[in-house]
Amino acid sequence: MAKKIIISPSILSADFAKLGEEVQAIDKAGCDWIHVDVMDGHFVPNITIGPAIVKALRPHSDKIFDVHLMISPVDQYIDAFADAGADIISFHPEAGAHPHRTVQHIKSLGKKAGIVLNPATSLECLKYLIDDIDLILVMSVNPGFGGQKFIHSQLDKIRAIRAIIDASGRDIRLEVDGGIDQNTAPLAIDAGADTLVAGTATFAGGPEHYAENIKGLRG
Ligand code: DX5
Numbered sequence: 001m002a003k004k005i006i007i008s009p010s011i012l013s014a015d016f017a018k019l020g021e022e023v024q025a026i027d028k029a030g031c032d033w034i035h036v037d038v039m040d041g042h043f044v045p046n047i048t049i050g051p052a053i054v055k056a057l058r059p060h061s062d063k064i065f066d067v068h069l070m071i072s073p074v075d076q077y078i079d080a081f082a083d084a085g086a087d088i089i090s091f092h093p094e095a096g097a098h099p100h101r102t103v104q105h106i107k108s109l110g111k112k113a114g115i116v117l118n119p120a121t122s123l124e125c126l127k128y129l130i131d132d133i134d135l136i137l138v139m140s141v142n143p144g145f146g147g148q149k150f151i152h153s154q155l156d157k158i159r160a161i162r163a164i165i166d167a168s169g170r171d172i173r174l175e176v177d178g179g180i181d182q183n184t185a186p187l188a189i190d191a192g193a194d195t196l197v198a199g200t201a202t203f204a205g206g207p208e209h210y211a212e213n214i215k216g217l218r219g
């Protein structure tokens with residue numbers, strides 16, 4: 001049986017002046033997870049959300065907080081995001097010298113661990129992490145901003161990772177992030193993705209459209 005597609009709206013495209021209400025609105029509109037994009041102005045050229053905001057948002061939804069760290073160095077902030085209420089903590093292997101240790105650290109806090117691959121990053125590093133990780137996130141844009149165009153070359157990478165996950169027999173989500181809309185979602189799903197991040201496509205048109213926007217991504 002095909003796995004249920006998980007929709008994880010990125011709150012990067014929400015109205016930052018009313019983030020709590022926005023999180024409640026996407027929760028009510030039927031999203032599965034809530035994707036939180038953390039950027040440091042150093043690893044990526046934009047600054048967004050820190051652990052204090054994650055903590056402030058936590059009471060606004062019981063859904064899984066899918067926290068995507070685009071920060072370097074990453075290790076010293078893992079505890080703060082875990083304490084703030086993150087359920088899944090994903091990081092880029094380039095963001096620290098010891099990705100395996102970072103995965104162990106996240107798991108030791110009782111959280112799920114994800115590895116994020118930039119468009120030009122090879123999937124080679126997965127080989128020695130596959131036994132420990134819970135999620136692989138393929139970036140289909142270069143990280144830093146919402147509203148960018150889907151990079152089609154990543155579909156081959158998604159297909160290759162789907163084969164790696166299936167061969168491992170482990171329960172690992174394969175998530176895609178960047179430029180996901182009603183046209184690109186089916187391409188990512190066909191290639192083997194089971195979890196979709198969508199910022200622009202979720203928040204388009206304001207709260208009265210969130211439910212139909214989310215439904216449109218499920219195909
Ligand atoms: C990009 C972020 C994405 C982004 C997606 O660095 O990781 O989560 O917000 O935005 P859209 O869906 O607008 O491409």
Ligand code: ZN
Nearest residue numbers: 037068177197
């Ligand atoms: Zn993201």
